[in-house]
Amino acid sequence: MTDASLNGTQGPSGEPLDPRAIADFDFSDTGSLPPDFGTEFNEILKGFASILAARLGHALDLAPSVEYLRQSRSTYERAIAAMPNPTILALIPSQPLPSQFLLEVDTGLGLDVVDRSLGGPGNASETRPLTALELGLLTRHLPVFIAAIRESLEPLITVQPELAGIEDNPFFAHACPPSEVLYTAHFEVTLAEQARSIRLTFPEPIIQALQSQFTVAQWGDAGVPDHRSGLSEQLAMVPVTVRARLNPTKVRAAELRRLRPGDVVGLDHWEDEPVTAFVDGIPLLEGRLGARGDRAALLIERWRTP
Numbered sequence: 001m002t003d004a005s006l007n008g009t010q011g012p013s014g015e016p017l018d019p020r021a022i023a024d025f026d027f028s029d030t031g032s033l034p035p036d037f038g039t040e041f042n043e044i045l046k047g048f049a050s051i052l053a054a055r056l057g058h059a060l061d062l063a064p065s066v067e068y069l070r071q072s073r074s075t076y077e078r079a080i081a082a083m084p085n086p087t088i089l090a091l092i093p094s095q096p097l098p099s100q101f102l103l104e105v106d107t108g109l110g111l112d113v114v115d116r117s118l119g120g121p122g123n124a125s126e127t128r129p130l131t132a133l134e135l136g137l138l139t140r141h142l143p144v145f146i147a148a149i150r151e152s153l154e155p156l157i158t159v160q161p162e163l164a165g166i167e168d169n170p171f172f173a174h175a176c177p178p179s180e181v182l183y184t185a186h187f188e189v190t191l192a193e194q195a196r197s198i199r200l201t202f203p204e205p206i207i208q209a210l211q212s213q214f215t216v217a218q219w220g221d222a223g224v225p226d227h228r229s230g231l232s233e234q235l236a237m238v239p240v241t242v243r244a245r246l247n248p249t250k251v252r253a254a255e256l257r258r259l260r261p262g263d264v265v266g267l268d269h270w271e272d273e274p275v276t277a278f279v280d281g282i283p284l285l286e287g288r289l290g291a292r293g294d295r296a297a298l299l300i301e302r303w304r305t306p
Contacts, residue, residue: 034211041210045200050066050282051151052189054280056144063276064189065188070186072183072186076177076178079182080171085169086129088135089103093162097210101201102199104199104200105138108124108194109197112191112196123192156210181204182201184202185201242277242285243278244298249268274301276304283304285302287300
């Protein structure tokens with residue numbers, strides 16, 4: 001429809017309608033996800049956040065937080081135009097899915113990861129494009145993100161994601177047709193103090209494949225005996241390792257060389273400061289140091305949301 005064909009058209013109140021006031025409509029947008037699959041998809045995204053927090057914590061020896069915030073929907077052309085330039089855009093094909101994931105990492109988060117991998121606190125003091133050397137260091141940690149994608153999808157489908165490349169200029173990615181619809185999940189990641197962002201994008205062919213798999217799983221559940229209660233009883237007997245972690249301290253290399261058996265190193269952890277307990281790298285409990293008999297102990301005060 002051209003502007004000329006709209007001349008003389010009236011609005012709902014009888015006023016002349018300005019053709020420039022009509023918003024573009026994306027005819028490739030198929031609408032929101034069906035409610036049942038939408039709920040499942042949200043659970044997948046929450047699982048990704050939890051798994052990523054655990055894996056980042058293990059890789060960087062930190063207790064990071066990863067929070068799933070929301071979804072958005074756009075075409076590839078509009079999504080690319082909205083991305084900062086430069087950025088960190090990882091292209092992740094995943095067999096047997098028909099397209100590839102797009103993982104956009106905030107450059108600030110990339111610098112935080114690099115800072116931590118070099119022995120820093122994981123809180124970069126600046127936000128700027130990464131150098132080639134820094135991008136190489138960050139690339140070593142991208143398998144953590146890729147594993148979180150794979151594991152979060154395992155309840156629905158077995159996939160084999162792998163890193164195909166990284167672009168710092170999103171306009172060079174050419175990952176999808178311009179009009180293809182994308183579903184983007186937005187997350188907030190905090191390593192030390194500064195909240196950063198990552199965005200995991202699912203092109204519509206991947207969404208359709210996941211939705212098809214979800215439908216098959218729903219039909220497959222009909223008439224099948226429910227063994228979940230028995231499985232839960234078995235899992236309840238599996239031993240897990242609980243680790244309580246104190247705040248680390250720093251000493252000069254010269255002081256470290258002078259240490260002898262019997263010397264005392266003070267930790268940067270006050271007696272009344274809470275201690276976090278981890279299960280498989282996930283922060284689950286908080287408590288305070290104490291003793292039971294001849295053994296150090298942890299008095300549990302509350303559960304943490306992983």
